[in-house]
Amino acid sequence: MAKLSLDFLVLLVVLEGLISNSVGLDPATISAIVTVAGTVISSGSSMSSSPNDYKVVCAIEVENWTRFTLEDPHSTVGMGRLQSSPVVIRPGSREKFIAHKSSWFSGTYGVASWLINDRRAVVMWNCPCSFWWSKNVLGIGLTESFYGVHQNWFGQMYSGRNSQGLNFVRGEYRYETPTIKIADERFEITDYTVCV
DSSP states (O other), X not given: OOOOOTTOEEEEEEEEEOOOGGGSOXXXXXXXXXXXXXXXXXXXXXXXXXXXXXXXXXXXXEEEOSSSOEEXXXXXXXXXXXXXXXXXXXXXXXXXXXXEOOSTTOOXXXXXXXXXXXXEEEEEEEEOSOSSSOOEXXXXXXXXXXXXXXXXXXXXXXXXXOBTTEEEEEEEESSOOOOEEEEOSSEEEEEEEEEO
């Protein structure tokens, strides 16, 4: 069996249409629907790419369970490089993008977002080269309606708090892999993170 570096982080972020409890569905039924829906999601062309051989790699997969296309992808990388950029994600499909370290003693961090109907779905990542002074961090968020792309979303999502325009949650990943979730009246983003 191949040995994997602890610095390798795979983040799976699932964007799903909000399933409302108001229709009488209990959490177990919703969980079953999510499980079945996951088997019918098709892989897009970006899913065939593999990470290059770097010590620090962050691969983010996004599944679109909504009836809306996730379009107008934007990314801002503060450190590292994008091996593959975020792409348009059609309903019922899965796509990914890959970021990795660039210099000999660095990690990667940044933000990606997609327009979904009238708001943006936002993903923030931080994958350090060493756990001595930093942790793997993932943030997921939704903007308010008709809110544009902002250059400082990384700083806000990494160490700030919700403000007018962007609501988000973040999780730290080292030994545990907590599930984080953000929702508004129309959409829900759920993170299922796998650290290997």
